Amino acid sequence: MKSTKKTVTINEVASLIEKSNSFALFAHTNPDGDTIGATVALALALESLGKKAAVFCDSAIGNKVVEAFDETKRISNNFFGKYDFYIAVDCGDLNRLGEFAWIFERSAETLTIDHHGGEYYSKYNIVNDYASTCQIIYEIIRQLHVVIDKNIATYLYMGLCTDTGNFSHNNTDKKCFLTAAELCDCGAAMEKVNRVFFKDTTLSETKLLGCALGHLRTYYDNKMVLMYLTLEDMKKFNADLNATSGIVQNAINVDSAKVGVMLTEYSPNVYKVSMRGKDFSVREVCQQFGGGGHVLAAGCMISGFLEDVIDKIVRVVGYTI
Ligand SMILES: [Mn+2]
Numbered sequence: 372m373k374s375t376k377k378t379v380t381i382n383e384v385a386s387l388i389e390k391s392n393s394f395a396l397f398a399h400t401n402p403d404g405d406t407i408g409a410t411v412a413l414a415l416a417l418e419s420l421g422k423k424a425a426v427f428c429d430s431a432i433g434n435k436v437v438e439a440f441d442e443t444k445r446i447s448n449n450f451f452g453k454y455d456f457y458i459a460v461d462c463g464d465l466n467r468l469g470e471f472a473w474i475f476e477r478s479a480e481t482l483t484i485d486h487h488g489g490e491y492y493s494k495y496n497i498v499n500d501y502a503s504t505c506q507i508i509y510e511i512i513r514q515l516h517v518v519i520d521k522n523i524a525t526y527l528y529m530g531l532c533t534d535t536g537n538f539s540h541n542n543t544d545k546k547c548f549l550t551a552a553e554l555c556d557c558g559a560a561m562e563k564v565n566r567v568f569f570k571d572t573t574l575s576e577t578k579l580l581g582c583a584l585g586h587l588r589t590y591y592d593n594k595m596v597l598m599y600l601t602l603e604d605m606k607k608f609n610a611d612l613n614a615t616s617g618i619v620q621n622a623i624n625v626d627s628a629k630v631g632v633m634l635t636e637y638s639p640n641v642y643k644v645s646m647r648g649k650d651f652s653v654r655e656v657c658q659q660f661g662g663g664g665h666v667l668a669a670g671c672m673i674s675g676f677l678e679d680v681i682d683k684i685v686r687v688v689g690y691t692i
Pocket of ligand 1: 534
């Protein structure tokens with residue numbers, strides 16, 4: 372039906388951009404460093420060319436990021452205006468535009484800039500097999516002959532650094548380091564990006580981690596490491612669900628662990644379960660409970676009393692561990 376969707380090159384994207392004057396840029400829901408960095412960097416670059424650019428995201432940006440990086444304040448939760456061009460950034464799936472998906476879908480001139488793959492939903496698509504979308508933006512900006520100042524370099528570095536797990540994931544290749552070197556040369560605030568995205572915690576997050584570590588249990592000769600937080604714990608440390616996001620990593624980091632499990636009580640007797648695996652498919656375990664995800668990182672929701680929920684997980688993990 373829609374045979375008009377085409378793949379475009381960096382050069383073609385640059386000439387499409389040159390022909391338009393105003394742009395709506397969309398970050399994906401639950402935005403990460405790559406979608407934030409890529410949209411903001413592209414907006415700054417477009418403005419340096421005298422064009423108009425607005426950035427939209429249907430969910431809020433984390434407080435730490437907004438406080439540390441001023442330009443993220445321009446990302447709006449509410450759509451406004453009319454634009455020549457609509458660009459979805461770092462978003463492999465139209466649904467990840469959230470409540471803005473219908474605006475995007477109805478627009479005539481649309482472009483996806485992404486590195487995830489998936490079904491094309493824009494008129495024009497550039498989907499490169501890079502570690503981060505920010506590297507594609509970097510190439511587009513270079514093609515447009517924009518001077519990459521300290522600010523633009525910092526936002527590009529944000530995506531490159533976060534999508535590679537600070538240059539530690541399998542996707543980190545020579546190209547990542549070459550782009551990082553260029554951005555370093557342009558004055559990117561590398562230490563600050565690293566600190567805000569990988570080190571900074573709030574006091575309540577640190578206290579919450581201590582509480583979860585205090586609840587650590589192991590099973591199957593320490594091959595399964597489990598922790599939990601109840602609603603009461605969350606209340607005690609005045610923490611929300613966001614504060615628990617990285618805690619499961621502490622379970623799988625144990626050298627003997629093949630499975631790391633973190634349970635967070637989401638509402639009374641309903642647990643959000645995050646699992647991480649090492650040479651072990653946690654997706655299969657989570658699928659048993661109606662959840663899913665990746666082989667080594669998956670999740671599910673399980674209802675019941677805490678000890679019953681733990682028993683269920685221990686039993687299912689026991690089939691394959
Ligand atoms: Mn990305």
